[in-house]
Amino acid sequence: MADKCSEGLLNGAVPGERGKQDKSVKRGNWGNQIEFVLTSVGYAVGLGNVWRFPYLCYRNGGGAFMFPYFIMLVFCGIPLFFMELSFGQFASQGCLGVWRVSPMFKGVGYGMMVVSTYIGIYYNVVICIAFYYFFVSMTRVLPWTYCSNPWNTPDCMGVLDGNLSSRAALNLTRLLNTTQKRTSPSEEYWRRYVLNLSDDIGNLGEVRLPLLGCLGVSWVVVFLCLIKGVKSSGKVVYFTATFPYVVLTILFVRGITLEGALTGIMYYLTPQWDKILNAKVWGDAASQIFYSLGCAWGGLITMASYNKFHNNCYRDSIIISITNCATSVYAGFVIFSILGFMANHLGVDVSKVADHGPGLAFVAYPEALTLLPISPLWSILFFFMLILLGLGTQFCLLETLVTAIVDEVGNEWIIRRKTFVTLGVAVAGFLLGVPLTTQAGIYWLLLMDNYAASFSLVVISCIMCVAIMYIYGHRNYFKDIEMMLGFPPPLFFQICWRFISPAIIFFILVFTVIQYRPISYNDYVYPTWAISIGFLMALSSVICIPIYAIYKVCCSEGDTLLERLKNATKASKDWGPALAEHRSGRYAPAFSPSTESHLEVQPLQPEKGCSDAAAASPVQGSNGSAHSQDSRL
Numbered sequence: 001m002a003d004k005c006s007e008g009l010l011n012g013a014v015p016g017e018r019g020k021q022d023k024s025v026k027r028g029n030w031g032n033q034i035e036f037v038l039t040s041v042g043y044a045v046g047l048g049n050v051w052r053f054p055y056l057c058y059r060n061g062g063g064a065f066m067f068p069y070f071i072m073l074v075f076c077g078i079p080l081f082f083m084e085l086s087f088g089q090f091a092s093q094g095c096l097g098v099w100r101v102s103p104m105f106k107g108v109g110y111g112m113m114v115v116s117t118y119i120g121i122y123y124n125v126v127i128c129i130a131f132y133y134f135f136v137s138m139t140r141v142l143p144w145t146y147c148s149n150p151w152n153t154p155d156c157m158g159v160l161d162g163n164l165s166s167r168a169a170l171n172l173t174r175l176l177n178t179t180q181k182r183t184s185p186s187e188e189y190w191r192r193y194v195l196n197l198s199d200d201i202g203n204l205g206e207v208r209l210p211l212l213g214c215l216g217v218s219w220v221v222v223f224l225c226l227i228k229g230v231k232s233s234g235k236v237v238y239f240t241a242t243f244p245y246v247v248l249t250i251l252f253v254r255g256i257t258l259e260g261a262l263t264g265i266m267y268y269l270t271p272q273w274d275k276i277l278n279a280k281v282w283g284d285a286a287s288q289i290f291y292s293l294g295c296a297w298g299g300l301i302t303m304a305s306y307n308k309f310h311n312n313c314y315r316d317s318i319i320i321s322i323t324n325c326a327t328s329v330y331a332g333f334v335i336f337s338i339l340g341f342m343a344n345h346l347g348v349d350v351s352k353v354a355d356h357g358p359g360l361a362f363v364a365y366p367e368a369l370t371l372l373p374i375s376p377l378w379s380i381l382f383f384f385m386l387i388l389l390g391l392g393t394q395f396c397l398l399e400t401l402v403t404a405i406v407d408e409v410g411n412e413w414i415i416r417r418k419t420f421v422t423l424g425v426a427v428a429g430f431l432l433g434v435p436l437t438t439q440a441g442i443y444w445l446l447l448m449d450n451y452a453a454s455f456s457l458v459v460i461s462c463i464m465c466v467a468i469m470y471i472y473g474h475r476n477y478f479k480d481i482e483m484m485l486g487f488p489p490p491l492f493f494q495i496c497w498r499f500i501s502p503a504i505i506f507f508i509l510v511f512t513v514i515q516y517r518p519i520s521y522n523d524y525v526y527p528t529w530a531i532s533i534g535f536l537m538a539l540s541s542v543i544c545i546p547i548y549a550i551y552k553v554c555c556s557e558g559d560t561l562l563e564r565l566k567n568a569t570k571a572s573k574d575w576g577p578a579l580a581e582h583r584s585g586r587y588a589p590a591f592s593p594s595t596e597s598h599l600e601v602q603p604l605q606p607e608k609g610c611s612d613a614a615a616a617s618p619v620q621g622s623n624g625s626a627h628s629q630d631s632r633l
Contacts, residue, residue, distance in 0.1 A: 022308040024092060024578060026415065028229060030306050035234035037316055040303055042241035042392025044293050044324040047126060047361070050389065053292070054332035055356030056284050058268050061275035066329070068276065068285035073325055076504040077289040079496035080461065081300065082317035082489070087468065088301035089313050090484050092578035094403035095298035100575035104568035105467040107548030111460045112298030113404050114541035118452035119297065120397040120429055122445045124222065125436040127390035128214040129362065130383050132194065137379035144189035145370045151192040158185045159345060160370060186367035198439040201447070201530050205439030212437045215430060222394050223426040227419055230306045233395050240388045247385035248334050254378065255337030264340015267350040268332050283511035286504055293324060296461035299396040302403045309484060309582050335365065342368035358442070361386060401425050443521060450519045451534030456541045458509045463545060465502045471569050474498055483585065
């Protein structure tokens with residue numbers, strides 16, 4: 001009984017008031033807070049932590065890169081993460097519903113949906129390729145071990161072929177590398193068998209049926225895990241968010257015991273302090289933090305919207321952000337210990353075998369695994385880890401789209417049929433991903449990765465900061481957070497939100513524009529028409545913002561443009577906490593039919609003696625600190 005009374009206090013009950021229910025029966029909530037943290041970790045920690053950060057680190061000064069990386073984490077990553085979590089949690093709405101805070105900027109939410117759609121389409125194709133490698137690894141000899149397969153060319157030189165068994169042969173290999181490019185069995189397996197790569201992005205060729213089958217498997221797994229929304233995905237993440245760390249640790253322990261591993265790790269960590277003065281290093285650090293944490297995708301807002309109103313999302317944002325960055329650093333040890341071993345075996349510099357992106361995951365690392373005893377086992381573990389890392393992000397991408405659709409319609413009919421909405425989105429995602437399984441699919445995948453989710457995310461995030469801090473007003477937002485958490489955001493975060501983080505986001509945007517180079521894949525240069533399609537994909541998410549803003553201004557009341565603009569940016573009447581018992585102070589409902597329909601009124605089920613305990617105890621914030629209930633709140 002006492003526990004239930006104290007729970008009512010933790011949920012923000014006023015002394016002498018009946019206990020509050022901090023759960024949304026209508027939308028649902030996470031089963032417990034661990035589910036939210038694990039889901040957010042799975043969302044933030046993705047494939048980029050394994051195949052992009054280690055490469056950026058060694059390319060930008062090794063250990064010296066850690067300095068700008070963590071500076072950007074503190075001044076940009078964590079503040080933006082906290083802002084998005086608090087934004088979604090306060091309103092208990094997805095990336096569209098939260099823009100009741102300033103309806104004119106609802107186009108930002110639509111832009112987030114467009115970005116999440118693009119990423120969700122190609123991200124699952126990457127997962128399906130990992131599934132394919134996972135399945136073909138279940139054999140005694142990995143198929144990319146030797147050069148004796150039908151798809152191999154005369155240029156193929158395997159590290160385990162008979163003619164490379166001696167050190168003299170290895171030295172001969174280095175000599176041959178000066179006159180002809182060595183192609184490894186893993187590279188030829190990737191290009192000539194798995195992809196059966198065509199010569200041009202416009203030449204789609206045939207659909208690769210094994211990849212199409214794996215794409216179907218991938219979407220079925222994602223759908224089944226989300227079949228009951230956060231109630232089912234919250235249970236799955238206990239495995240998908242934690243097991244990758246088990247695999248990383250197994251691979252790390254195996255890697256550091258290999259000859260040459262220390263050379264690879266030193267190559268990864270040795271600081272080159274002169275590079276800190278290079279603007280490109282700071283730009284790469286800021287970009288990696290921004291993209292790695294998943295800011296402006298809409299996923300953070302969506303996941304936080306299923307939290308209880310008084311959850312301490314300030315604490316969660318710090319835990320999740322630091323975990324994400326620590327995972328990136330840890331993955332670097334795993335990757336470079338194996339690459340150092342491979343470089344030592346070949347007698348070449350580590351830079352000759354280091355790669356990033358699909359080249360690392362599906363060419364360089366798999367080739368290194370062939371050198372290990374029981375190589376199929378290590379290959380199965382590695383690709384299973386990639387699958388889980390990808391699924392953690394994919395869950396949130398799909399849930400972002402489904403939640404936005406369900407919240408926007410908002411009636412009981414669609415809420416009861418949310419499973420069918422999830423199924424419809426999954427089927428659409430599968431069909432849109434089919435072209436990426438053709439012989440030109442990798443060209444389109446990289447085009448989407450480079451353009452659909454690049455500078456558009458920066459623009460969306462910058463406008464979101466401006467809309468919340470300067471249109472809605474920083475004082476209003478700080479009061480909202482105090483009402484929700486029991487304490488205002490720390491002064492450091494207030495300064496970052498208003499000044500530092502927007503400045504860093506603008507710096508990322510400028511850096512992205514200055515450093516822009518037309519996309520290429522190995523030796524293939526994309527034609528102008530393909531790059532134009534890439535820019536159109538990037539603009540398709542950003543263009544939602546001005547189009548919806550113009551539409552909203554035109555539909556707003558007012559005799560002059562200025563009056564219409566003020567009405568379009570003013571918070572709507574139904575902005576605020578979703579549950580009626582949390583709407584106090586300036587959110588206290590003067591009920592009208594228009595506002596009452598958007599609020600969820602929970603039945604109060606007070607336990608005997610609970611109100612007495614409430615009257616005798618101060619209100620507890622979710623961080624455990626006592627505070628008095630302000631009449632304005």
